[in-house]
Amino acid sequence: MGLTSVGIGSGMDIGGIVTALVNAESAGKIAKFDVNEGKLNAQISGIGALKSAMSEFNDKLKTLAKAETFGSQKVVTSSKDYLSATVDKTAVSGTYQIKVEQLAQSQKVGTAVATDTTSPIGEGALSIKVGSGTAFNIDVSATDSLTDIMNKINKSDDNTDVTATIVNGELGPQLVLGSKKTGEDNQISVTATDSGAGTGLSDTFTMSEVTPAKNAIVYVDGVKVVSDSNTLDKAITGVSLTLTAADVDKTTTMTVSKDTAKTKTAIEGFVESYNSLMTTIQNLTKYDADTKQAGILQGDALPRSIQSQLRTMVSSEFDTSDGKQVLANLGIKTTREGLLEIDSTKLTESLKNDKGTISELFTSENTGLSAKMSGLVDTYIKSGGIIDGRDNSLDEQLARIADSREQLSTRMAAYSDRLYKQFNAMDLVVANLNSQSSMLLSRLDSLPGVVRQNK
Incomplete structure (x- = not known):
């Protein structure tokens, strides 16, 4: 620059x-x-x-x-020992007296007692159904044990309503089927069909009731309400009741208000x-x-x-x-x-x-x-x-x-x-001017007879 x-x-x-x-x-x-x-x-x-x-x-x-x-609306219960409640805006303000006589219960049925859980039961097929639902089928091979059958039932893609477990009782192991749905309308039915030689499968799967199915029984202001579930959505307008325990001599006061x-x-x-x-x-x-x-x-x-x-x-x-x-x-x-x-x-x-x-x-x-x-x-x-x-x-x-x-x-x-x-x-x-000035002064100083006067 x-x-x-x-x-x-x-x-x-x-x-x-x-x-x-x-x-x-x-x-x-x-x-x-x-x-x-x-x-x-x-x-x-x-x-x-x-x-x-x-x-x-x-x-x-x-x-x-x-x-x-x-x-x-909001809801308040006098006790949480027997039920809980939720409400929506359609619920009617008021006070309700509720008694729970019986909780809904799912049915359980058991097979005949087997020799053990690892020996083959017998070849054939099982058809299992809960209530009015759709039956699902289990194919049982000649080498399947009680444990194998339990696993096949639980892992079946078509099974949505039943759980199977083995209970080792005093007399020996039994396969117990439990309904996932409560209520008397959800009974378990099992049909066993033998194939090949022997009748081991049908003999074993002659089912007996272990736990009976029950409906919930509730009294709302003295009116008897029966339900196949412990969750009652229609007993009272806009109110959903969830039953947790039963004692017909105990009254729960439920108050619905704005x-x-x-x-x-x-x-x-x-x-x-x-x-x-x-x-x-x-x-x-x-x-x-x-x-x-x-x-x-x-x-x-x-x-x-x-x-x-x-x-x-x-x-x-x-x-x-x-x-x-x-x-x-x-x-x-x-x-x-x-x-x-x-x-x-x-x-x-x-x-x-x-x-x-x-x-x-x-x-x-x-x-x-x-x-x-x-x-x-x-x-x-x-x-x-x-x-x-x-x-x-x-x-x-x-x-x-x-x-x-x-x-x-x-x-x-x-x-x-x-x-x-x-x-x-x-x-x-x-x-350049300074340079020329210096040069000129220098030449003047060099002329004969010129004496510079110093100030």
Whole structure:
């Protein structure tokens, strides 16, 4: 690049002069880039905070959009010794007296006693069936022992209803088949067919009952209920009972009532998330006159539009089967600051006396508060939505600044090169002049009769 520090000819700091001139030319532009880049990065951060708050709010809306959030029932039993219970929203509130007389039981049948578990039983086939189900067949070879037959039964792809095990009793081993299904309708039937010589298979598989099948017997408010299973799904509307022990002299009191706590928690979560979103928007767009500090999205139409639309929705009327409803009817009101607050007592009372209109207010498809708000929020936060569009626009502006920085750097490099060439050329001229001056003085000093006067 030529001379870059002190000029040989002129004694000037060419490097320092060039650097100062380049900096003077570029400093203003770089400062402007830095300011604009800082603003854009702040806006990207603000848009990210807005999107995050809206996503959290949308999650709460999705909970409120579910029908099971409203009108759900809860169940409490006075004892867990004999049964447990679950309910769905169709259960009728009330108190039920339940007695368990007998648990459902599966049948078990055993073969005749065999000599041992390893000797062949006899060739043939077994057909095994449980209740009205489909029979499955087991082929028994002449060399199969009791153990072999047990394994074939348990490993059969067609067997879904029976387990086989060997019990070594006092008289010898027996193969015991147990039904996987409880109840008197699920009796086990076994048909043995001999082939080849002898009748060993059919003799051994002359089955006898080891454990009888039983139905569950329950009394609900004195009404006898019989079931082939210990899980009763239809004994009481909307209630599923699971029986665990039996004692007809013991009564379990079961109480079904509205689960208003679940609904109230969901509504409180909605209000809290709404207020968080509105506070985020206020902080992003506010101007503090005392500190003269503006929010990073102050003056931006996007957050203001979201804020306005959501405020309009929470103050709107919604159609229900009981007429038009507003959030204020539930004890949810808007404060002067534009946030929501809950009158807990009024909300609890509203939920207690609700006949389904609260669910309609929030969950009605397309017209309910949750559906309308979620639809609005989705247009902003979904992939390719409005906020993504704003992010892309800001990223493009940052990319243009980066391009401008690169172009400026290229121009300043060229400018620096040009300056160095100019100053170096000047330095060379000065060097030549100095050299000529020295030579001339030297020749003058060498002339006869010339005496240099020293100062």
